[in-house]
């Protein structure tokens with residue numbers, strides 16, 4: 205099958221990229237192309253213009269101020285894996301990126317592309333939602349910022365508007381007494397899409413949980429924030445959450461109940477529900493362990 209004709213653009217600034225998109229009849233940003241080019245090749249998606257974001261330096265900056273960490277949406281997964289700042293300040297994101305696809309996919313695919321695809325199995329989404337990240341979207345008309353939790357609407361459906369470019373992901377700096385983790389299960393060790401995943405961010409004040417976010421991936425049309433599990437954890441002490449009291453079993457059962465998994469070629473809905481329990485137990489233990497390291 206021949207690829208449908210399109211004009212390929214390679215701007216070197218966000219301003220020029222948004223201008224091309226604004227003037228195009230049916231243009232689309234192209235980042236690493238690991239999702240989009242597959243669809244274009246299959247004829248599933250057709251565009252008059254593809255606007256490459258790969259030569260825009262502003263999209264590859266990692267920065268921080270006293271409040272937040274700012275990640276350029278054009279950073280590749282390996283860009284996150286090898287960044288000292290990410291590894292030190294938000295290691296669970298680095299871990300999530302390290303588990304995506306193969307070395308080739310991680311060298312090419314970007315975090316912005318992963319979020320903009322809106323796939324329910326996208327591995328950077330659960331941990332970024334657990335960190336309560338915001339995404340910055342830029343068009344020729346201006347800029348807006350929206351919570352990632354609201355940005356992802358359903359499977360392959362996001363709040364991105366025509367001609368918008370995701371420019372940055374903004375992550376609040378984590379408190380010293382917090383810890384986070386991401387655990388995924390795929391059918392192979394490498395280059396494997398998540399059958400289920402679990403991300404946890406937890407914060408303690410004087411040994412009592414004051415803030416927690418459990419987010420389950422690949423088990424519903426969007427990553428699921430398990431509010432019921434979060435509510436059960438809030439106010440519990442580290443000792444209660446690490447003791448052998450049956451509390452953890454209740455938490456992970458509730459997290460599993462909050463998902464709405466499907467049967468597909470990677471696993472049945474029942475299998476996924478069981479996986480969520482196992483993965484969330486691991487992720488919670490790891491996140492709590494990390495708070496002790498940070499303390």
Ligand SMILES: Cc1cc2nc3c(=O)[nH]c(=O)nc-3n(C[C@H](O)[C@H](O)[C@H](O)COP(=O)(O)OP(=O)(O)OC[C@H]3O[C@@H](n4cnc5c(N)ncnc54)[C@H](O)[C@@H]3O)c2cc1C
Pocket residue numbers: 232233234235236237238239240241257277278303304305306309312313314315316317318319320321325326327328364368369370371395396397398
């Ligand atoms: C072999 C293989 C294995 C994979 N394994 C995994 C895995 O384990 N986990 C996982 O999560 N994913 C996996 N993927 C999916 C894919 O690699 C990721 O989703 C990747 O991060 C997509 O990023 P990209 O830069 O390639 O996006 P592209 O393919 O370039 O774009 C994807 C979509 O996002 C839009 N887009 C991209 N960047 C922007 C932006 N900055 N602003 C606005 N719109 C934008 C594009 O217009 C397009 O609609 C795999 C893919 C392959 C081919």
